[in-house]
Amino acid sequence: MLQETAKAAWEYGRQFLMNGRVADYIPELGKANPVYLGLCIKTPDGKTVEYGDVEQRFTMQSICKVVCLAAALQQEGFDKVFSHVMMEPSGDAFNSILKLDTASNRPFNPMINAGAIEIINLLAPTFAFSDLLEFVRAICMDDDIVLDEAVYRSESETGDRNRAIGYLLKSKDVLTGDVLQTVDLYFKLCSLSITARSLAGLGLVLANGGVHPENGIRLLSAQTVRTVKTLMFTCGMYDRSGEFAVRVGIPCKSGVGGGIMASVENRMGIGTFGPSLDEKGNSIGGGHALEYLSRELHLHIFDSETG
Numbered sequence: 296m297l298q299e300t301a302k303a304a305w306e307y308g309r310q311f312l313m314n315g316r317v318a319d320y321i322p323e324l325g326k327a328n329p330v331y332l333g334l335c336i337k338t339p340d341g342k343t344v345e346y347g348d349v350e351q352r353f354t355m356q357s358i359c360k361v362v363c364l365a366a367a368l369q370q371e372g373f374d375k376v377f378s379h380v381m382m383e384p385s386g387d388a389f390n391s392i393l394k395l396d397t398a399s400n401r402p403f404n405p406m407i408n409a410g411a412i413e414i415i416n417l418l419a420p421t422f423a424f425s426d427l428l429e430f431v432r433a434i435c436m437d438d439d440i441v442l443d444e445a446v447y448r449s450e451s452e453t454g455d456r457n458r459a460i461g462y463l464l465k466s467k468d469v470l471t472g473d474v475l476q477t478v479d480l481y482f483k484l485c486s487l488s489i490t491a492r493s494l495a496g497l498g499l500v501l502a503n504g505g506v507h508p509e510n511g512i513r514l515l516s517a518q519t520v521r522t523v524k525t526l527m528f529t530c531g532m533y534d535r536s537g538e539f540a541v542r543v544g545i546p547c548k549s550g551v552g553g554g555i556m557a558s559v560e561n562r563m564g565i566g567t568f569g570p571s572l573d574e575k576g577n578s579i580g581g582g583h584a585l586e587y588l589s590r591e592l593h594l595h596i597f598d599s600e601t602g
């Protein structure tokens with residue numbers, strides 16, 4: 296039954312692929328094949344249901360912002376984190392520098408580039424890249440995650456806008472560490488190579504209150520998970536977060552590599568991969584597949600019918 300719904304969601308999402316295009320502002324991402332679409336659902340009782348291109352590796356990109364926020368909340372605590380970043384949707388593009396210069400010293404939220412770079416500034420004194428890689432592997436339930444060197448190089452070569460954000464934060468004394476090292480760590484985390492399955496794993500750990508469902512180990516506190524999911528819901532889909540909340544109604548986070556990670560409270564983690572993106576940078580096939588699943592399975596948080 297769930298398998299049939301997943302296949303139907305994939306078929307629905309696939310119809311939209313030609314309306315989008317792959318990201319090419321990071322040249323290496325421009326090589327992605329826009330016809331890929333994969334969908335993976337993992338449930339707390341150990342079931343995995345998947346359809347399409349779920350084996351295909353792609354880079355995490357902005358979805359790493361969720362992991363960085365979670366690690367910072369665990370390590371530094373709620374008050375410290377939110378003295379460095381705010382919790383408000385920005386309504387601007389993910390890489391915008393505008394409000395950071397005009398409206399506030401602190402980045403609007405941890406799901407935009409400025410916010411993630413500031414969060415990484417908090418993490419950098421405590422965590423090396425290798426520590427964060429281990430954390431990502433555990434929380435995504437995927438030991439095969441590695442750095443995609445080609446994407447990392449490509450990001451670094453074209454990443455001056457992110458460096459500019461870092462320097463602006465430094466000029467306001469909000470970022471206190473070394474700008475180039477901080478942004479470099481951000482590029483590495485964006486360049487971790489994952490699959491739709493890894494994203495379903497991450498979504499499931501979040502849906503399960505921060506506890507790994509297979510080994511029972513608590514990876515995140517309940518408060519961390521609540522905060523992360525709320526910010527995914529309000530800010531996770533860039534400047535389409537409001538529309539996504541209405542249409543899909545699931546906390547989600549997208550990345551320009553084509554991934555979307557979704558977390559349905561107590562019920563499932565969902566990972567989608569489709570590198571054809573809408574004009575805001577969200578996977579167009581993945582977004583529509585999620586909308587289909589939400590409708591069919593009553594996954595919207597304000598849906599009064601149950602699945």
Ligand code: GLN
Pocket residue numbers: 355356357358389390408450457485549550551552576
């Ligand atoms: N590495 C990308 C960037 O900084 C991540 C952005 C994204 O996925 N939206 O531009």
